Amino acid sequence: MRLMDMLFLPVWCVSPTQSTKGPEGWGQVGRVMIEKIAQKVNGNEALLRSGRFVTLDFVVGIGETDYLVSVREGRIDEVKERRLQTHSGVFAVRAARDTWSEHWQAMPRRGRHDLFSMVADGAATFEGDLLPLMQNLQYFKDVLASLRVVQGES
Numbered sequence: 001m002r003l004m005d006m007l008f009l010p011v012w013c014v015s016p017t018q019s020t021k022g023p024e025g026w027g028q029v030g031r032v033m034i035e036k037i038a039q040k041v042n043g044n045e046a047l048l049r050s051g052r053f054v055t056l057d058f059v060v061g062i063g064e065t066d067y068l069v070s071v072r073e074g075r076i077d078e079v080k081e082r083r084l085q086t087h088s089g090v091f092a093v094r095a096a097r098d099t100w101s102e103h104w105q106a107m108p109r110r111g112r113h114d115l116f117s118m119v120a121d122g123a124a125t126f127e128g129d130l131l132p133l134m135q136n137l138q139y140f141k142d143v144l145a146s147l148r149v150v151q152g153e154s
Helices: 026-035 037-042 045-050 097-103 115-120 131-135 137-145
Strands: 056-062 065-072 075-081 091-095 124-128
Touching (some): 026 056, 026 075, 037 045, 045 137, 131 137
Parallel strands (some): 056 091
16 A cells, blocks of 8 residues: 555544543533634744644544634634534544543643554544645644643643
8 A cells, every 4th residue: 555545544543432422521621622722823933834834624523522623824713613514624633532631731641642642542533634634744733732731821
């Protein structure tokens, strides 16, 4: 199989029977965190510079809830909950709420510190057209890691 063929694989690494439901009340935690992403990314000049050629929509799945993130020239233009299956992005990154919660800790444990380690561990999936993700991999890793808790922040 050629590398280009592998970039278009629909789903990586997670069994379809694996549950992504979190405890009751965690829906708000995911929503609050993902809505901070625009503020964190748009206030980071280095991140904006590295993503200046990125213009696309992608999906971040937090448990049972998907969020559509619109990126325009590296800036997060809009984040909204995906209500219809027809509202889709170029690719999706999905994980359980507790997985994202661990990823967003100030010092995540091994296996939760990086998107690919989460996928390799079976805790996350990539779906869709992965070519834009791979072409801008460090940008997307940094965007999703931008939600990490920093000491002194609330």
